Amino acid sequence: xxxxxxxxxxxxxxxxxxxxxxxxxxxxxxxxxxxxxxxxxxxxxxxxxxxxxxxxxxxxxxxxxxxxxxxxxxxxxxxxxxxxxxxxxxxxxxxxxxxxxxxxxxxxxxxxxxxxxxxxxxxxxxxxxxxxxxxxxxxxxxxxxxxxxxxxxxxxxxxxxxxxxxxxxxxxxxxxxxxxxxxxxxxxxxxxxxxxxxxxxxxxxxxxxxxxxxxxxxxxxxxxxxxxxxxxxxxxxxxxxxxxxxxxxxxxxxxxxxxxxxxxxxxxxxxxxxxxxxxxxxxxxxxxxxxxxxxxxxxxxxxxxxxxxxxxxxxxxxxxxxxxxxxxxxxxxxxxxxxxxxxxxxxxxxxxxxxxxxxxxxxxxxxxxxxxxxxxxxxxxxxxxxxxxxxxxxxxxxxxxxxxxxxxxxxxxxxxxxxxxxxxxxxxxxxxxxxxxxxxxxxxxxxxxxxxxxxxxxxxxxxxxxxxxxxxxxxxxxxxxxxxxxxxxxxxxxxxxxxxxxxxxxxxxxxxxxxxxxxxxxxxxxxxxxxxxxxxxxxxxxxxxxxxxxxxxxxxxxxxxxxxxxxxxxxxxxxxxxxxxxxxxxxxxxxxxxxxxxxxxxxxxxxxxxxxxxxxxxxxxxxxxxxxxxxxxxxxxxxxxxxxxxxxxxxxxxxxxxxxxxxxxxxxxxxxxxxxxx
Amino acid sequence: xxxxxxxxxxxxxxxxxxxxxxxxxxxxxxxxxxxxxxxxxxxxxxxxxxxxxxxxxxxxxxxxxxxxxxxxxxxxxxxxxxxxxxxxxxxxxxxxxxxxxxxxxxxxx
Numbered sequence: 001x002x003x004x005x006x007x008x009x010x011x012x013x014x015x016x017x018x019x020x021x022x023x024x025x026x027x028x029x030x031x032x033x034x035x036x037x038x039x040x041x042x043x044x045x046x047x048x049x050x051x052x053x054x055x056x057x058x059x060x061x062x063x064x065x066x067x068x069x070x071x072x073x074x075x076x077x078x079x080x081x082x083x084x085x086x087x088x089x090x091x092x093x094x095x096x097x098x099x100x101x102x103x104x105x106x107x108x109x110x111x112x113x114x115x116x117x118x119x120x121x122x123x124x125x126x127x128x129x130x131x132x133x134x135x136x137x138x139x140x141x142x143x144x145x146x147x148x149x150x151x152x153x154x155x156x157x158x159x160x161x162x163x164x165x166x167x168x169x170x171x172x173x174x175x176x177x178x179x180x181x182x183x184x185x186x187x188x189x190x191x192x193x194x195x196x197x198x199x200x201x202x203x204x205x206x207x208x209x210x211x212x213x214x215x216x217x218x219x220x221x222x223x224x225x226x227x228x229x230x231x232x233x234x235x236x237x238x239x240x241x242x243x244x245x246x247x248x249x250x251x252x253x254x255x256x257x258x259x260x261x262x263x264x265x266x267x268x269x270x271x272x273x274x275x276x277x278x279x280x281x282x283x284x285x286x287x288x289x290x291x292x293x294x295x296x297x298x299x300x301x302x303x304x305x306x307x308x309x310x311x312x313x314x315x316x317x318x319x320x321x322x323x324x325x326x327x328x329x330x331x332x333x334x335x336x337x338x339x340x341x342x343x344x345x346x347x348x349x350x351x352x353x354x355x356x357x358x359x360x361x362x363x364x365x366x367x368x369x370x371x372x373x374x375x376x377x378x379x380x381x382x383x384x385x386x387x388x389x390x391x392x393x394x395x396x397x398x399x400x401x402x403x404x405x406x407x408x409x410x411x412x413x414x415x416x417x418x419x420x421x422x423x424x425x426x427x428x429x430x431x432x433x434x435x436x437x438x439x440x441x442x443x444x445x446x447x448x449x450x451x452x453x454x455x456x457x458x459x460x461x462x463x464x465x466x467x468x469x470x471x472x473x474x475x476x477x478x479x480x481x482x483x484x485x486x487x488x489x490x491x492x493x494x495x496x497x498x499x500x501x502x503x504x505x506x507x508x509x510x511x512x513x514x515x516x517x518x519x520x521x522x523x524x525x526x527x528x529x530x531x532x533x534x535x536x537x538x539x540x541x542x543x544x545x546x547x548x549x550x551x552x553x554x555x556x557x558x559x560x561x562x563x564x565x566x567x568x569x570x571x572x573x574x575x576x577x578x579x580x581x582x583x584x585x586x587x588x589x590x591x592x593x594x595x596x597x598x599x600x601x602x603x604x605x606x607x608x609x610x611x612x613x614x615x616x617x618x619x620x621x622x623x624x625x626x627x628x629x630x631x632x633x634x635x636x637x638x639x640x641x642x643x644x645x646x647x648x649x650x651x652x653x654x655x656x657x658x659x660x661x662x663x664x665x666x667x668x669x670x671x672x673x674x675x676x677x678x
Numbered sequence: 679x680x681x682x683x684x685x686x687x688x689x690x691x692x693x694x695x696x697x698x699x700x701x702x703x704x705x706x707x708x709x710x711x712x713x714x715x716x717x718x719x720x721x722x723x724x725x726x727x728x729x730x731x732x733x734x735x736x737x738x739x740x741x742x743x744x745x746x747x748x749x750x751x752x753x754x755x756x757x758x759x760x761x762x763x764x765x766x767x768x769x770x771x772x773x774x775x776x777x778x779x780x781x782x783x784x785x786x787x
Contacts, residue, residue, distance in 0.1 A: 354786045360712075405787065504752075
């Protein structure tokens with residue numbers, strides 16, 4: 001029993017002692033766990049620090065790579081366009097100036113002509129063609145002064161003198177009167193011009209030097225001798241006879257068909273006809289690059305290739321070497337390269353560097369080949385984005401200028417988006433001044449004020465002045481040969497004011513509309529373009545010189561486009577009118593016939609754009625669309641987009657009127673495009 | 679002709695005057711900055727507000743701007759203003775938010 005008690009007591013003591021031992025072991029364990037936790041935490045912290053460092057290193061590397069990556073500083077985009085045009089035009093009856101000169105040159109080669117007389121010793125040109133006679137001298141220029149002197153003082157006097165015997169014979173027949181030989185206004189003008197420039201030489205010629213003249217004169221006046229001057233013969237005639245002789249001389253010189261010329265005419269008369277090109281296909285590719293070179297300095301470049309299907313030249317829009325229709329479509333030149341179809345070569349349409357945030361102010365300076373084409377509001381019909389701070393109003397300027405801009409865009413709460421800029425461009429560089437080159441550079445200066453530029457309202461005010469406007473731009477292989485400036489005709493001022501607006505939520509879409517007005521004022525000097533037959537700045541006609549006077553013209557341009565957003569369909573209409581003396585500087589406009597905004601008359605246009613509902617990939621603004629459109633030109637006066645020569649009312653043109661360019665009464669263009677902007 | 683010139687000159691003078699007065703009038707507690715957009719947050723086509731994070735050209739600090747004006751929101755929505763564009767911005771701090779008063783791409787062409 002006592003043994004059992006001892007055993008029980010021992011077991012109880014053991015049972016009581018066990019938790020104490022276990023507790024001591026737990027404490028050790030906890031201690032160990034704590035130590036391990038601390039170690040793990042320490043390891044984790046070390047690992048974390050290492051990872052963070054790695055992440056930071058990686059981030060730094062990525063940032064560095066991103067900073068230098070192309071996408072960070074260079075944006076590349078562009079556009080492709082396929083276009084088909086169907087062109088129709090009504091040409092008014094007229095006489096082609098170059099063709100008429102060609103016929104006259106044929107007369108010069110006759111026995112009484114001046115064949116073999118060189119046109120300027122330096123050029124040594126004998127037996128000239130019509131082009132050499134009236135338009136083409138040497139590559140890059142038209143007549144040299146020596147050539148022109150030869151023409152005025154030798155060719156033309158001899159040609160006129162050669163006609164005199166026939167005139168005196170005809171006068172003797174009594175079948176001709178002052179009335180039935182009456183001249184047209186233009187012929188009278190030509191006679192006046194020749195009277196001042198050529199007739200003095202004719203009047204000073206001795207009748208003995210003119211074949212068949214001496215006998216005729218001696219029959220009327222036996223006292224006449226071979227040394228008697230033509231002027232003496234004329235002055236001996238009664239006033240009415242003198243007038244008759246002059247009128248007949250004029251008609252004989254131009255060879256107007258009739259009894260006087262045995263019904264043979266030197267006039268290259270073109271009867272009214274319809275010019276057409278049923279299908280004209282063109283390709284245009286533009287590559288745009290925008291590079292952020294340094295902080296605040298960017299460079300923009302646009303390269304363009306624009307060509308006709310099946311051709312590597314501009315002949316499709318310049319009338320294939322025949323007399324062209326409009327001055328801005330005689331040939332491609334500096335400011336229109338890439339804007340009229342020429343070849344598959346990529347031309348530099350734009351390349352300019354811009355320094356922004358000057359002195360940490362909203363001021364910028366930009367220089368290069370400028371974005372002075374496709375200005376507002378032409379972005380609507382072209383389906384382009386708004387031109388932003390770039391561009392000039394399309395009504396006044398559409399020409400790829402080399403130039404510079406200084407701009408300022410102040411933060412004005414009341415005038416959101418306002419900016420102002422001064423622009424300068426060079427239209428022609430005349431090179432070294434030498435004893436044989438007194439040409440002056442052609443420059444353009446402009447001031448633009450855009451008091452508001454927001455989606456609901458953009459307003460623009462513009463003044464430009466063109467200095468020393470040239471007669472012909474530098475062009476190669478035109479119907480007039482290789483042309484170039486031969487003289488400066490004067491200055492032109494332009495004034496413009498307009499606005500455009502976008503109104504949201506008009507029905508299921510947006511409504512865009514605009515109105516623009518322009519004024520042109522010419523300031524001719526005393527120069528005339530010999531190569532254009534003595535025409536000046538908006539004065540005179542072919543060989544019909546006119547005293548220089550300022551001419552004021554005006555134009556208006558309005559239109560609207562509705563964007564039906566559910567189907568991405570856009571429908572637009574436009575109208576513009578130009579007065580008799582309106583002249584703009586927009587030869588690079590995206591029109592086939594001629595820049596519609598330079599039209600002296602009315603132009604109506606309607607178009608429909610259907611964008612494809614496709615997800616943009618290359619950029620947020622990339623898109624593809626079809627466009628069809630129709631243009632109708634109703635010309636009231638000649639010379640749209642031409643500052644050389646005075647406008648002539650289309651309805652007053654006579655078939656005997658000499659024209660350097662073919663006058664169109666009206667023109668139409670039905671066009672369609674498929675365009676991709678990327 | 680002289681009338682037309684006079685009108686143009688008057689308009690030009692008026693515009694310049696407004697420019698000058700406008701510049702003076704715009705000075706206030708607003709904060710101006712120029713920076714590049716690093717992020718645009720906008721909730722759908724009907725959003726009435728958006729935030730744009732700009733990296734300040736001077737300090738290189740990121741600044742979150744709240745944009746509430748419709749004209750700028752439209753430009754966000756149709757991607758006329760996107761990440762990477764440099765912005766001239768004017769904002770006020772209202773209830774802890776940098777609320778845009780002017781938000782336009784830096785001028786220049």
